[in-house]
Amino acid sequence: MKCIQLCMGSSCHSRGNARSKDMISEFLSKNGLEDKVDFRGMLCMGECGDGPNIIINGKLYHHVEEGVLLDILNEVFAEDLSS
Numbered sequence: 001m002k003c004i005q006l007c008m009g010s011s012c013h014s015r016g017n018a019r020s021k022d023m024i025s026e027f028l029s030k031n032g033l034e035d036k037v038d039f040r041g042m043l044c045m046g047e048c049g050d051g052p053n054i055i056i057n058g059k060l061y062h063h064v065e066e067g068v069l070l071d072i073l074n075e076v077f078a079e080d081l082s083s
């Protein structure tokens with residue numbers, strides 16, 4: 001199962017991950033991926049200066065602002081979107 005871990009520490013949360021949480025939920029729902037992706041929040045990982053941070057399938061993404069989030073999701077889940 002694929003996994004998205006969203007940093008919900010106060011810095012990442014206030015710098016974009018609050019909004020990203022809704023965007024990711026919407027993306028998973030819209031594409032029928034809710035049962036295929038383990039989506040969870042995580043505590044501060046100590047990399048606040050490079051946030052907002054998101055880990056997808058074990059890979060850490062820094063500076064995941066609203067404008068790039070959908071691009072990342074579309075790329076990572078491309079295989080699932082086309083099937």
Ligand code: FES
Pocket residue numbers: 007008009010011012013043044045046047048049051053
């Ligand atoms: S709040 Fe996200 S790394 Fe610290």
